[in-house]
Amino acid sequence: MPKISTNAGHTHKAPGASGHLDEVTEDRKIRAALEKYLRQAGWSVHDSTTEEVTSSADLSMICSKANASGSGYFVSIHLNSGGGSGTEVYYSPTSRSDWGKTMAAKISAALASLMGIRNRGAKANNFYVLKHTNMPAILIEICFVDSAADAEAYRRVGPDAIGKTIAECIVGKAIGTPQVAKSGWYKDSRGWWWENGDGSYKKSQWFNPSRGEWYWLGANGYAATGWTLIDGTWYYFAKAGEPGYRECQMVTEAWRKDSKGNDYWLSGDGSMATSRWVDRARYYVGPDGAWDQSR
Numbered sequence: 102m103p104k105i106s107t108n109a110g111h112t113h114k115a116p117g118a119s120g121h122l123d124e125v126t127e128d129r130k131i132r133a134a135l136e137k138y139l140r141q142a143g144w145s146v147h148d149s150t151t152e153e154v155t156s157s158a159d160l161s162m163i164c165s166k167a168n169a170s171g172s173g174y175f176v177s178i179h180l181n182s183g184g185g186s187g188t189e190v191y192y193s194p195t196s197r198s199d200w201g202k203t204m205a206a207k208i209s210a211a212l213a214s215l216m217g218i219r220n221r222g223a224k225a226n227n228f229y230v231l232k233h234t235n236m237p238a239i240l241i242e243i244c245f246v247d248s249a250a251d252a253e254a255y256r257r258v259g260p261d262a263i264g265k266t267i268a269e270c271i272v273g274k275a276i277g278t279p280q281v282a283k284s285g286w287y288k289d290s291r292g293w294w295w296e297n298g299d300g301s302y303k304k305s306q307w308f309n310p311s312r313g314e315w316y317w318l319g320a321n322g323y324a325a326t327g328w329t330l331i332d333g334t335w336y337y338f339a340k341a342g343e344p345g346y347r348e349c350q351m352v353t354e355a356w357r358k359d360s361k362g363n364d365y366w367l368s369g370d371g372s373m374a375t376s377r378w379v380d381r382a383r384y385y386v387g388p389d390g391a392w393d394q395s396r
């Protein structure tokens with residue numbers, strides 16, 4: 102049974118990069134998923150993560166642990182920073198085996214494809230842990246913590262699927278059945294989106310999950326909130342806590358204000374009314390939709 106030493110970079114006492122994502126938090130989740138899937142595929146997995154030390158001393162401890170483990174391979178998980186975007190994987194140019202170089206290219210391409218971000222590819226570098234581990238070794242930079250787009254792609258895919266993809270590259274075959282989110286609404290810090298249940302999500306479309314309830318899912322998949330211009334027509338989607346509506350639900354037959362305090366009427370089909378009498382013909386809205394108080 103092949104044995105591999107897996108390492109989540111840095112320590113909580115000496116954390117790595119942070120931004121939209123926190124490296125030391127996420128690399129541990131990915132390593133745990135990687136271990137789970139490698140074990141599922143029958144591999145023996147050693148953990149060379151170091152929480153004991155506070156500084157760069159952790160690099161030599163990682164190598165000591167990995168080298169003492171009798172592992173045939175070594176993989177270290179990191180998240181990148183410094184203003185770029187995409188996935189890249191490092192291997193030692195002085196390794197006697199071509200495993201590192203081959204695996205680096207394979208994993209970089211697979212992760213970039215999984216997350217839909219740039220494939221920066223395999224890169225040769227004698228980083229400490231690549232040089233001082235005595236087995237074929239790679240260091241994976243999953244994505245950039247300081248790139249909002251990378252972070253969004255990372256969150257959408259999640260550490261479990263990333264760990265699984267790395268494991269599948271290493272073992273050279275698919276492991277288990279793909280884990281797909283169930284159909285339904287999901288929410289993160291940016292908002293709500295709808296999973297189709299087959300790994301895809303709704304985007305750039307209207308969605309009518311139940312009678313009288315309409316939502317607009319934008320190009321990035323998130324449900325619109327507040328005033329939204331769709332194909333040249335203004336609509337208004339409820340924000341959290343608006344009475345009578347679910348968050349992001351299209352508002353109809355009601356008044357809503359803009360940021361300047363002007364009042365606008367939303368028709369039965371949700372579109373903002375212009376140049377006509379509205380609300381039981383009691384009020385007139387002008388060509389820009391604002392209530393014309395002079396009529």
Ligand SMILES: [Zn+2]
Nearest residue numbers: 110117179180
């Ligand atoms: Zn790092």
